[in-house]
Amino acid sequence: MLYDLIIIGAGPAGLSAAIYAVRKKIKTLVLTDSFGGQIVDAPMVENYLGLPEISGLDLIEKFRAHAKKFALEIKENCEIQKISPMSNDLFEIETDLGSFSAKAIIVTSGKKYRELDVPGAKEFDGKGISYCATCDAPLFKNKNVAVIGAGDAGQDAVWQLTQYAAKIYLLNKYPDLRGANIQMQEKLKSNEKVEIYNNYEPIEVKGDKFVKALVFKHNGHGEIKEIAVNGIFVEIGSVPASKFLADIVKLNEKGEVVIDQKTNETSRPGIFAAGDITDIAHKQMIIAAGEGAKAALTAWEYLKNK
Amino acid sequence: MIKVYSTPTCTYCVTLKKFLTEKGIKFEAVDVSQNEADLQEMVDKSGQMGVPVIDIDGQVIVGFNRNKIVELLNIKD
Numbered sequence: 001m002l003y004d005l006i007i008i009g010a011g012p013a014g015l016s017a018a019i020y021a022v023r024k025k026i027k028t029l030v031l032t033d034s035f036g037g038q039i040v041d042a043p044m045v046e047n048y049l050g051l052p053e054i055s056g057l058d059l060i061e062k063f064r065a066h067a068k069k070f071a072l073e074i075k076e077n078c079e080i081q082k083i084s085p086m087s088n089d090l091f092e093i094e095t096d097l098g099s100f101s102a103k104a105i106i107v108t109s110g111k112k113y114r115e116l117d118v119p120g121a122k123e124f125d126g127k128g129i130s131y132c133a134t135c136d137a138p139l140f141k142n143k144n145v146a147v148i149g150a151g152d153a154g155q156d157a158v159w160q161l162t163q164y165a166a167k168i169y170l171l172n173k174y175p176d177l178r179g180a181n182i183q184m185q186e187k188l189k190s191n192e193k194v195e196i197y198n199n200y201e202p203i204e205v206k207g208d209k210f211v212k213a214l215v216f217k218h219n220g221h222g223e224i225k226e227i228a229v230n231g232i233f234v235e236i237g238s239v240p241a242s243k244f245l246a247d248i249v250k251l252n253e254k255g256e257v258v259i260d261q262k263t264n265e266t267s268r269p270g271i272f273a274a275g276d277i278t279d280i281a282h283k284q285m286i287i288a289a290g291e292g293a294k295a296a297l298t299a300w301e302y303l304k305n306k
Numbered sequence: 307m308i309k310v311y312s313t314p315t316c317t318y319c320v321t322l323k324k325f326l327t328e329k330g331i332k333f334e335a336v337d338v339s340q341n342e343a344d345l346q347e348m349v350d351k352s353g354q355m356g357v358p359v360i361d362i363d364g365q366v367i368v369g370f371n372r373n374k375i376v377e378l379l380n381i382k383d
Contacts, residue, residue, distance in 0.1 A: 126356045
């Protein structure tokens with residue numbers, strides 16, 4: 001099926017772009033792996049204009065109602081496999097839900113959590129390895145678990161786990177805990193359930209059907225340790241979800257899409273980008289929404305001449 | 307029979323249950339953080355440890371996969 005515009009992603013940037021597009025009567029399709037994007041992970045949002053205090057989940061519901069009002073055509077749980085520029089100035093997007101064609105594309109696929117990359121990490125994903133402490137911490141009542149990554153998110157995961165797990169091992173690749181929340185760091189250091197391994201990095205996840213152990217190594221003297229755990233929570237930051245764009249548009253060294261900051265144009269005519277996936281300075285929800293609107297207006301200008 | 311396995315803290319679980327309720331679908335909600343046997347049942351059924359899990363007459367879906375659920379339940383979205 002041919003669309004004027006396909007928007008990839010349905011976070012603030014993608015949905016805002018879609019609403020601007022349909023109000024301009026552009027035939028638009030939104031493809032996304034998850035409606036709302038990263039907002040789902042925000043327990044409370046306090047800096048979105050007009051909504052002084054709202055949970056990420058409730059904000060997503062508001063977005064959904066807004067999308068419904070404009071009858072946006074959205075395909076959810078859709079994984080993008082490939083974008084191919086065609087000779088007739090169209091783009092073909094291959095996904096696990098089929099292929100779609102468009103005259104223009106706005107990419108707003110945002111960021112996703114960085115996956116653990118050691119032997120066993122893929123095999124035991126969902127089988128003891130979790131990327132969502134908020135979701136899965138209650139499943140590890142009285143169990144021993146490890147948290148990999150000791151930044152703000154890792155510290156927060158440990159804190160949530162102290163309510164359930166028997167013992168929490170925190171792997172920190174730096175000599176001491178870092179991050180903004182000093183109070184939290186003091187709380188974790190004095191909690192008897194928590195054991196912090198500074199300067200250690202994971203090297204392997206072991207198990208049979210489910211996770212049984214984590215092997216890790218000192219990044220100075222090289223000592224290797226193995227601890228028995230049932231769960232491993234991974235909090236090692238996020239990366240732009242731009243894998244499928246590698247050969248299509250210019251990315252910077254972080255994997256962000258390089259855009260013209262005024263127009264949201266990428267290095268390839270007809271493909272625009274907005275929000276956290278781009279090389280803009282600030283990754284904020286309200287900025288992403290504005291960027292999405294900008295991209296849609298530029299795409300509208302582009303489509304007028306097609 | 308429809309059974310939803312979830313934890314109280316998981317946002318996708320809340321979304322899934324809200325979605326089913328809105329669509330008028332009756333289901334049994336199981337909080338796997340409360341009972342070891344329920345948790346084990348979910349792990350046995352789905353072969354994994356993440357929530358939510360929904361069991362629709364023996365068809366097990368991991369995560370809030372809106373498309374699949376809509377298709378299996380034959381509901382209008």
